[in-house]
Amino acid sequence: MKLFLFFVVAIMVLIAGMAQAQNCLSNGATCTSTGSLGNCCSGFCLQQPNQSTGVCQDR
Numbered sequence: 001m002k003l004f005l006f007f008v009v010a011i012m013v014l015i016a017g018m019a020q021a022q023n024c025l026s027n028g029a030t031c032t033s034t035g036s037l038g039n040c041c042s043g044f045c046l047q048q049p050n051q052s053t054g055v056c057q058d059r
Contacts, residue, residue: 029056 024041030053031037031045040056047054 025056027056027058030054031056 023038025031025038026041029038029040031040031047032053033045033047035045037053042056042058044057044059045054046057
């Protein structure tokens with residue numbers, strides 16, 4: 001029974017991780033370098049020092 005419960009919890013953690021990985025901003029979306037609006041799927045937010053927001057894009 002404990003082994004079954006362990007596998008159920010492990011599967012739930014994997015599913016939650018996969019769902020979280022898909023919640024990212026696509027290229028062209030508004031972003032901030034701090035990630036307060038979300039993280040870019042590309043991992044790069046082009047934000048100039050004099051701007052309050054930037055744009056997600058590939059490096």
